[in-house]
Amino acid sequence: MLTADLYFSFRSPYSYLAIGRYRALMESHAVEITLRPVWPLAIREPDFFERNHPNWLGYTVRDMMRVAQFHAIPFGPPRPDPIVQDVATRRIAQDQPFIRYVTRMGQAAARRGKGVAFAHEAAQLIWGGAENWHQGDHLANAAQRAGLDPEALDAEVAAQADTLDAEIAANQQALEDAGHWGVPTLVFDGEPFFGQDRIEMVRWRMEQKGLTPRA
Template sequence: MTLSVDIFWSFRSPYSYLATPRLLEIRDRYDLNLNFRPVRPLAVRDAAFFERVHPNWPMYVVRDCFRLAQMAGLPFAPPRPDPIVQNMATREIATDQPHIGRLTRLGQAAVEQGDGLMFADKVARLIWGGTAGWNEGDHLADAATASGLDWATLDRAEREEGERLDTAIAANESAQNASGHWGVPLMVFDGEPFFGHDRIDVLLWRLGQNGLKPRP
């Protein structure tokens, strides 16, 4: 029997970026369905989130992600522009968010077209890999093409079917909350949540207990 795992993922999360190559690797290696479910970042869903975290937390995340990327051989740089508009000095989240809604809707449209996880990987490599102006020109179109998807169809769905896509994203967020955790990347198997890129091996162990098999 093919096992199935839900993947809750955000375009603003550097840890989601760092986890994705490994998730693609295990998808290729094992008889396993990975159901990509894009969600908006907590900073947008909960504007007070950054007011509650310890002042040292943001800079620790930056340092941690730089070294994890080095260890994995992945490029890493602060996004230009940030997927969300935020004053990092005050932690204030802007009311106007021109990027993250579009990105998340594109991710959901990519799921419907056939490969949200691969599209997320290609786009995350732009955002977190040092591509300035990742939101301009042909960058997103090229990411779609590299994922085997049709950019014109994705772009049209995001522009013309936003309400429907937002409803699907809201369902993803409700399912994420119901799983018992709120962060990303979050993998959920058989109702059990595994939070963080460093829990993929634990997930594989649990899947192995449930009959995970290599692909033929």
Template sequence: MTLEYDLFWSFRSPYSYLVTPRLLELERDYDVRCNVRPVYPIAVRIEGFFKRVNPMWPPYLMKDTYRIAEMLGLPYAWPSPDPIVMDLKTGEVPAEQPYISRLTRLGVAATEAGKGLAFLREISGVVFGGVRNWHEGDHLKEAAARAGCDLAQLDALIAGNPDHYEAVITANEAAQKQAGHWGVPLMVFEGEPFFGQDRVDHLVWRMEKKGLKRRG
């Protein structure tokens, strides 16, 4: 029997980017299915979050994510532009968020097309992989094609029914909260949450107890 788990994931989360190759390897090597559930980042979901955050956290996050990327052999740089439009001095996050809104809706559309995890990997590899102005030119188009998606078709689907994609994102965020955590990446297997890019081994351990088998 193929086991399944939910993946709550954000296009602004470096840890989400860093975990995705391992989740693809997990699906490649084991009889398991990842249900991709894109959510908006906490900067959007929690009003005023970065006005209250401990000032020690952002510098540590940068050190930690660069270290993990080096350890994993992944290209890494903070996105330019940032997927979140934000005043870095005040922590103010305006309501209008063109980059993260498009990316998150695209994640939903690609998931509904059966290409969710591959799409996350390819797009985040552009956003966090050191590509400047990732939102311009053919960067996203080519990344989507590597995942087996047509970017223009996905954009057209979203333009034709934006409320549907927002409703899916809202439902994903509610399910994430119901699972018992607010952060990403969050893997949830049979109601049990596994938070963080360093919890893949714990997830596999739990699923092996439930009969997880290697492919082949």
């Protein structure tokens, strides 16, 4: 059984565009992929969007939409955005309840070996355009679909927020130690593969190391 780590952000559209395909690879082949959630750039570098090139946002939106169309992945604007941000100024708010909660849920799911499944289910809500994905039973149902107990997950997030945050910070450090800083990045056998467009290359490398279909 091969193993790999997937560094993932719930605010990253490219993480969303990769997660279902990595989940499918894990389900069809003998490889275990461990989710390593990290805080998005908006948390780690709040001034990132303010100092970026003016064309960056427009191009990124165009590109993410065509990638979704190319792979036939449902894609809609997050409602709401996981990051609380002023659209006009791009300034990031100090209080970030949505991204902190769902990222902690992802880390709690990863503790149980269900991180990839939960990230895929939750990301489909966020980036698939589910309205008010953060309210009601949306995330609880996502946890159930991933094979998790949503009440236990929620209780753990409430009781162990600081510990989960420390684990999320450690994930970011591990990503940087592996040789990258952005997401989605899959690290296999010490080698980082950054971007949703590296999945076929990941599979090629894994096949060199003995990747086989699941029986």
